[in-house]
Amino acid sequence: MNVVVEEIEIRDAVEGDLGEILLIDGLVFSTTWSPSFLRQQLCSEKHSHRIIEKAGKIVGHSGLMRLHDEGHITTMAVSPNSQGFGLGRLLLADLCSSAISLSLVAITLEVRVGNTRAQSLYQKFGFVPAGVRPNYYSDTGEDALIMWLDDLFDEKVQETIEETNKKLLQVKVKNG
Ligand SMILES: CC(C)(COP(=O)(O)OP(=O)(O)OC[C@H]1O[C@@H](n2cnc3c(N)ncnc32)[C@H](O)[C@@H]1OP(=O)(O)O)[C@@H](O)C(=O)NCCC(=O)NCCS
Numbered sequence: 001m002n003v004v005v006e007e008i009e010i011r012d013a014v015e016g017d018l019g020e021i022l023l024i025d026g027l028v029f030s031t032t033w034s035p036s037f038l039r040q041q042l043c044s045e046k047h048s049h050r051i052i053e054k055a056g057k058i059v060g061h062s063g064l065m066r067l068h069d070e071g072h073i074t075t076m077a078v079s080p081n082s083q084g085f086g087l088g089r090l091l092l093a094d095l096c097s098s099a100i101s102l103s104l105v106a107i108t109l110e111v112r113v114g115n116t117r118a119q120s121l122y123q124k125f126g127f128v129p130a131g132v133r134p135n136y137y138s139d140t141g142e143d144a145l146i147m148w149l150d151d152l153f154d155e156k157v158q159e160t161i162e163e164t165n166k167k168l169l170q171v172k173v174k175n176g
Contacts, residue, residue: 008087010094013042013049013061020058021051024079031139047074048098052091054082062091064099064107071099073109076118086167088121093164096125100152107152110144112137122147125160
């Protein structure tokens with residue numbers, strides 16, 4: 001088995017990324033945003049949307065909405081073939097760094113109660129469960145778990161960001 005190291009880049013999303021974002025969402029979410037809704041978010045000053053590329057190919061994305069001094073994670077997805085290699089952690093570290101540089105103090109999100117994989121990722125950065133929104137997801141009626149990271153300036157958050165970036169700046173991808 002060969003092991004190759006591929007370059008990772010995280011950058012702002014642009015309108016030309018729309019098709020790739022929707023393609024990934026179609027693979028990982030049971031319902032997806034419409035192209036016009038996504039385009040609106042990409043143009044909005046209240047939203048930041050980031051893209052992660054592996055060897056020049058888009059493999060994931062994240063979205064953050066700002067409201068006063070709080071952020072709301074609107075989306076986070078990694079393409080199925082690229083999951084489990086640390087890209088989700090890199091995206092979340094990047095999102096928390098962006099939030100800190102925007103002087104946000106806290107971040108929240110909703111996640112399906114059954115999505116323990118995503119919950120585990122968020123917990124690594126200090127997000128904690130803070131309540132449930134019953135029947136939140138219209139496709140299945142599943143409840144949403146509300147999670148909050150109350151203090152983005154907690155040094156543990158900074159440590160997790162640094163540790164993630166250090167370990168995973170280049171992601172080892174098993175090939176063959
Ligand atoms: C959630 C998601 C973004 C994580 O991306 P990823 O690149 O696979 O995540 P990583 O490889 O960085 O792993 C991050 C953490 O997730 C958890 N995780 C990863 N793979 C896992 C698996 N197979 N089973 C359980 N937990 C897993 C672990 O806690 C892991 O941390 P660790 O590597 O320190 O153990 C990705 O799985 C995804 O796109 N899922 C579908 C869409 C989704 O659920 N989005 C979130 C909506 S709120």
